[in-house]
Amino acid sequence: MSDDFADRIRSSGKRLTAQRELILRAVEALEHATPDEILTEVRKHSAAVNASTIYRNLEVLEELGLVRHAHLSDRAPTYHSVGEHEHFHIVCRDCHKVVSVDPDVVAPVARRLDDEFGFVADIGHLTVFGHCADCLPG
Amino acid sequence: MSDDFADRIRSSGKRLTAQRELILRAVEALEHATPDEILTEVRKHSAAVNASTIYRNLEVLEELGLVRHAHLSDRAPTYHSVGEHEHFHIVCRDCHKVVSVDPDVVAPVARRLDDEFGFVADIGHLTVFGHCADCLPG
DNA sequence: TTCCATGCAAACACTTTGCACCGTG
DNA sequence: CACGGTGCAAAGTGTTTGCATGGAA
Numbered sequence: 001m002s003d004d005f006a007d008r009i010r011s012s013g014k015r016l017t018a019q020r021e022l023i024l025r026a027v028e029a030l031e032h033a034t035p036d037e038i039l040t041e042v043r044k045h046s047a048a049v050n051a052s053t054i055y056r057n058l059e060v061l062e063e064l065g066l067v068r069h070a071h072l073s074d075r076a077p078t079y080h081s082v083g084e085h086e087h088f089h090i091v092c093r094d095c096h097k098v099v100s101v102d103p104d105v106v107a108p109v110a111r112r113l114d115d116e117f118g119f120v121a122d123i124g125h126l127t128v129f130g131h132c133a134d135c136l137p138g
Numbered sequence: 139m140s141d142d143f144a145d146r147i148r149s150s151g152k153r154l155t156a157q158r159e160l161i162l163r164a165v166e167a168l169e170h171a172t173p174d175e176i177l178t179e180v181r182k183h184s185a186a187v188n189a190s191t192i193y194r195n196l197e198v199l200e201e202l203g204l205v206r207h208a209h210l211s212d213r214a215p216t217y218h219s220v221g222e223h224e225h226f227h228i229v230c231r232d233c234h235k236v237v238s239v240d241p242d243v244v245a246p247v248a249r250r251l252d253d254e255f256g257f258v259a260d261i262g263h264l265t266v267f268g269h270c271a272d273c274l275p276g
Numbered sequence: 277t278t279c280c281a282t283g284c285a286a287a288c289a290c291t292t293t294g295c296a297c298c299g300t301g
Numbered sequence: 302c303a304c305g306g307t308g309c310a311a312a313g314t315g316t317t318t319g320c321a322t323g324g325a326a
Contacts, residue, residue, distance in 0.1 A: 015280055015325050035315080050283050055316060057281090071209065076315060090257050099255060109247050117237060118271025119228050125267050133256030153300050153305060173290080188308050193291060195306090214290065 008064055019049055023057045027067050027079050032098065034076040070127050072098055088126035094135035146202055157187055161195045165205050165217050170236065172214040208265050210236055226264035232273035 005024060009016050019042075026041040027033060033041065035054050042049050058079055061067040069077045072091055087100040103123045113119045143162060147154050157180075164179040165171060171179065177192050196217055199205045207215045210229055225238040241261045251257045 010326090013280090017281065017325075019282075048283090051315095052284080052317075053282055074215075077212075090251060090255065090259070092257075093260070099257070101251075101255075105250055105254075106247050109244050112243055113228060113239075113266070113268070116243075117228065117239075118274070119230075119237070119266075119268055120274060121228070121266050121268040122231070128251070128257075128259050129263050130251075130257055130259040136256070136258060148301085151305090155300075155306060157307075186308090189290095190292075190309080191307060 005066070008066065012064060014060060014064075018046070019053050020057050020060070022046055022049065023054060024061060024066060024081070027058075027061070028081040028083065031080050031084070032070075032072065032078040033080075034078055036076065038079065068124050070125055072127055086124045088123050088128070090128045090130065090132075092132035092135055093129055094131060097132055097134075099132075143204070146204065150202055152198060152202075156184070157191050158195050158198070160184055160187065161192060162199055162204060162219070165196075165199070166219040166221065169218050169222070170208075170210065170216040171218075172216055174214065176217065206262050208263055210265055224262045226261050226266070228266045228268065228270075230270035230273055231267055232269060235270055235272075237270075 005021070006016050009020065022042045022045060023038060025045075026038045030037060030041055035051070035058060038058070039049065039051055039054050042054070058067065058069070062069065062079075065082060067079050067081055069079045070089055072078050072089060073096070086103050088103065088106060090099050090101055091097070106121075106123055106126065110121045110123060113121050143159070144154050147158065160180045160183060161176060163183075164176045168175060168179055173189070173192050173196060176196070177187065177189055180187050180192070196205065196207070200207065200217075203220060205217050205219055207217045208227055210216050210227060211234070224241050226241065226244065228237050228239055229235070244259075244261055244264065248259045248261060251259050
């Protein structure tokens with residue numbers, strides 16, 4: 001599995017660095033972490049790493065298909081490893097609770113968008129905002 | 139219709155100001171405009187208005203249900219007037235084309251999220267990213 | 277030994293806030 | 302004439318970039 005990672009990096013012409021590995025491990029450990037949270041996590045395990053290195057590598061790791069991001073708030077995006085099975089998110093506007101949902105739930109819509117518009121939806125990036133049962137009036 | 143606006147504002151205990159009216163008109167005229175674009179539009183019709191006034195009033199107008207916003211890019215949000223019929227957006231990652239889609243298309247999913255999670259989705263805020271027919275490989 | 281990657285600091289894009297003055301109700 | 306709204310400037314948050322140095326291949 002670390003070998004998968006090493007191969008994936010190298011075969012893209014990029015280099016395997018300590019920082020890259022640390023950042024990927026941090027994303028795997030945290031799930032749904034912002035760049036800042038990832039920075040904090042990385043620093044727990046190793047000496048100082050620069051914030052710009054986090055941003056640059058999250059971009060690289062996403063290009064390589066090793067991590068993904070979603071927008072769960074109006075603030076910073078959150079990253080998660082692709083190892084987890086694909087899912088999308090529903091987020092409550094009031095209590096900010098996040099629930100991961102199986103792609104099957106939106107499959108019919110994806111099909112319809114493809115049929116009607118020739119549009120292929122990126123389900124893994126999808127976030128649906130709304131109100132959860134606990135926060136609904138009444 | 140301007141009266142609707144005036145009433146709506148006043149009955150909320152807020153005041154009717156020239157800036158508020160200009161900002162609402164700008165949102166109506168532009169559709170899917172960022173705060174900065176709205177600022178530019180407002181300045182075409184009137185003297186200088188401050189950026190902070192734009193932000194403060196977009197928030198107020200949204201609370202009053204007169205405008206809505208969606209996130210169509212990784213940059214600034216875009217605002218549109220509620221006068222338009224409700225819709226959600228699909229956005230192409232490559233060419234950034236935006237298409238407005240009827241809520242009916244996602245109604246089944248909304249129903250399912252409500253049934254399974256007690257979650258009431260905010261369809262008007264929804265943005266689905268993906269790839270349009272023109273930008274698909276093959 | 278070649279370039280890609282990193283650290284650092286500055287710049288950047290967008291938004292928010294504190295405070296004095298302005299103007300609606 | 303009270304209190305909400307505005308302009309202005311400064312600060313805040315999140316992200317990007319230029320450049321010199323460092324290290325993987």
